[in-house]
Amino acid sequence: MLGLAAEENVLRIHIDELVFGLIAFVLIFVLVYKYAVPRITKMLDERADSIEGGIERAKQAEAGAEELRQQYREKLEEAHRSYAAELQKAGEQRAAILAEAREEAQVEARRIIEAAHAQIEADRQHALHQLRTEIGTLSTDLATRIVGETLADNAAQGRVIDRFLAELEQDQSTQQAEVR
Amino acid sequence: MSADTLNLAAEGGGGLFTPGGPGFEAPSVGIFFPSPWVDYDIPMTSGITKYAVLLAVASGLALLFLWWTSRKQSLVPNRSQSIGEIFFLFIREQISRPMMGVKGDKYLPLLISLFIFVFAMNIMGIIPFLQLPVTSNLSYPVGIALVVYVTFIVVGIRSQGGVGKYLKGAVVPSGAPGWILPLLVPIEIISNFLIRPATHAIRVFATMFAGHLLLATFAAAGWYMFNPAAGPLFGTISVLFSGASLLAFVVFTAFELVIMFLQAFVFTLLAALYIGQAQEAH
Numbered sequence: 001m002l003g004l005a006a007e008e009n010v011l012r013i014h015i016d017e018l019v020f021g022l023i024a025f026v027l028i029f030v031l032v033y034k035y036a037v038p039r040i041t042k043m044l045d046e047r048a049d050s051i052e053g054g055i056e057r058a059k060q061a062e063a064g065a066e067e068l069r070q071q072y073r074e075k076l077e078e079a080h081r082s083y084a085a086e087l088q089k090a091g092e093q094r095a096a097i098l099a100e101a102r103e104e105a106q107v108e109a110r111r112i113i114e115a116a117h118a119q120i121e122a123d124r125q126h127a128l129h130q131l132r133t134e135i136g137t138l139s140t141d142l143a144t145r146i147v148g149e150t151l152a153d154n155a156a157q158g159r160v161i162d163r164f165l166a167e168l169e170q171d172q173s174t175q176q177a178e179v180r
Numbered sequence: 181m182s183a184d185t186l187n188l189a190a191e192g193g194g195g196l197f198t199p200g201g202p203g204f205e206a207p208s209v210g211i212f213f214p215s216p217w218v219d220y221d222i223p224m225t226s227g228i229t230k231y232a233v234l235l236a237v238a239s240g241l242a243l244l245f246l247w248w249t250s251r252k253q254s255l256v257p258n259r260s261q262s263i264g265e266i267f268f269l270f271i272r273e274q275i276s277r278p279m280m281g282v283k284g285d286k287y288l289p290l291l292i293s294l295f296i297f298v299f300a301m302n303i304m305g306i307i308p309f310l311q312l313p314v315t316s317n318l319s320y321p322v323g324i325a326l327v328v329y330v331t332f333i334v335v336g337i338r339s340q341g342g343v344g345k346y347l348k349g350a351v352v353p354s355g356a357p358g359w360i361l362p363l364l365v366p367i368e369i370i371s372n373f374l375i376r377p378a379t380h381a382i383r384v385f386a387t388m389f390a391g392h393l394l395l396a397t398f399a400a401a402g403w404y405m406f407n408p409a410a411g412p413l414f415g416t417i418s419v420l421f422s423g424a425s426l427l428a429f430v431v432f433t434a435f436e437l438v439i440m441f442l443q444a445f446v447f448t449l450l451a452a453l454y455i456g457q458a459q460e461a462h
Contacts, residue, residue, distance in 0.1 A: 010209050010212060010318070010389065011318055012226075012318065012319070013224075013318055013319045013322050014224060014225050014226040014317075014319045015222075015224045015225055016220075016222075016225040016226060016227070016232075017225075017226055017231060017232065017235075017317060017319035017320060017323075018319045018320070018322060018323045019323075020232055020235055021235060021319060021320040021323035021324065022323045022324075022326075022327070024235055024236070024238075024239035024297070025293065025294075025297050025323065025324055025327060027239060027243065028239060028242050028243060028246070028293045028296060028297050029289065029290065029293040031243055031246050031247065032246060032289045032292050032293045032296075033289040033290075033293075035246070035247070035250060036246045036247075036249070036250040036264065036268075036289075036292070037268070037288060037289045037292065039250045039253050040250055040253075040264055040265060040268045041268075042253070043253045043254075043255070043257075043261070043265075044265065044268075046255060047255055050255055
């Protein structure tokens with residue numbers, strides 16, 4: 001065992017040891033205060049920042065993706081809407097074209113019918129006119145013949161009348177053929 | 181008697197069952213008074229003793245630990261950095277924040293220094309071959325207790341806005357009726373400004389002192405009882421006794437480690453408590 005110092009009061013305080021202790025403590029304190037704690041706090045703060053920043057970035061990315069999705073959805077809906085509109089428009093156009101064509105056809109048909117009517121009317125008028133002229137001529141002919149031939153005998157008279165009537169019939173049939 | 185036994189007996193070992201051998205001498209407080217290697221013969225000084233050397237070792241270890249754990253800093257912590265951060269957060273979350281709240285964070289460097297310094301000095305008691313807690317010499321706890329004492333008084337004066345206000349807040353309990361003040365004020369003065377720093381220093385000193393004495397006793401007893409040369413029966417008994425004592429020594433060494441940590445913790449906790457009280461408005 002080491003040799004013992006003379007003084008043996010366990011509650012002694014030695015000035016030199018106290019000063020050594022303070023010097024040692026000051027050294028440790030300076031290292032902690034100037035070096036260790038600032039570095040550790042800085043790194044802890046940085047880490048907290050970076051973790052929070054990471055969360056923030058993830059949130060932003062999520063928001064961006066959601067926005068993009070919304071945009072796509074809107075575009076899709078718009079496409080659906082415009083498709084439906086186009087379809088409707090096409091249907092309307094088709095109906096319009098059909099209606100127009102039908103109207104045109106009706107007009108044309110009416111026009112043709114009217115033209116036919118007019119033609120028939122004109123032909124009829126023409127035929128009537130011709131008939132009237134013919135009848136006049138024939139009447140004049142007949143009268144001339146009746147007057148020109150003496151009414152000597154009944155037979156002759158009878159023949160004249162028959163011939164006239166025959167001619168008349170003949171004329172009428174040709175006239176009718178002309179009208180047709 | 182063989183020559184070996186004689187040698188053992190001469191060194192205080194193997195005394196048990198040795199007829200005419202030395203009686204058991206329990207370690208005295210003398211073990212806390214190592215003789216100086218350098219003595220400068222000034223009153224109130226001890227000279228350079230084992231304590232001063234162990235103080236240097238303890239401080240060196242503390243400085244090395246602090247440097248090692250804060251040397252490399254990266255966002256993804258490496259091993260040494262993690263240890264430093266755990267230590268830092270331990271002091272902050274277990275001592276500083278519960279005692280002083282967030283506004284006490286500026287005293288973290290002081291608290292960290294106190295803890296690591298006290299713990300390093302304590303741990304000298306169980307490091308093989310050194311085996312003497314520096315804090316078992318009252319001079320060292322008194323030094324740092326004084327630092328805390330001065331700190332909390334300065335903090336108190338600053339945060340209360342003047343010496344008078346601080347002293348009034350510290351020694352006049354609020355809400356006490358006037359007639360009892362002549363009794364209370366002296367008690368408060370003695371309690372806050374005399375007993376508080378004294379107990380702060382003596383608590384860690386006394387624990388380390390007693391713990392070391394206990395370990396020394398177990399070691400000495402184990403050595404004293406170790407006497408296999410005392411014949412078949414007595415030799416066996418002596419070895420068993422010695423073994424039990426040495427086992428106790430080992431167990432109590434582990435126990436001491438816990439106490440060393442706890443005392444450093446308590447010392448730092450009280451420092452935080454005192455500073456926190458001074459900081460608060462009364």
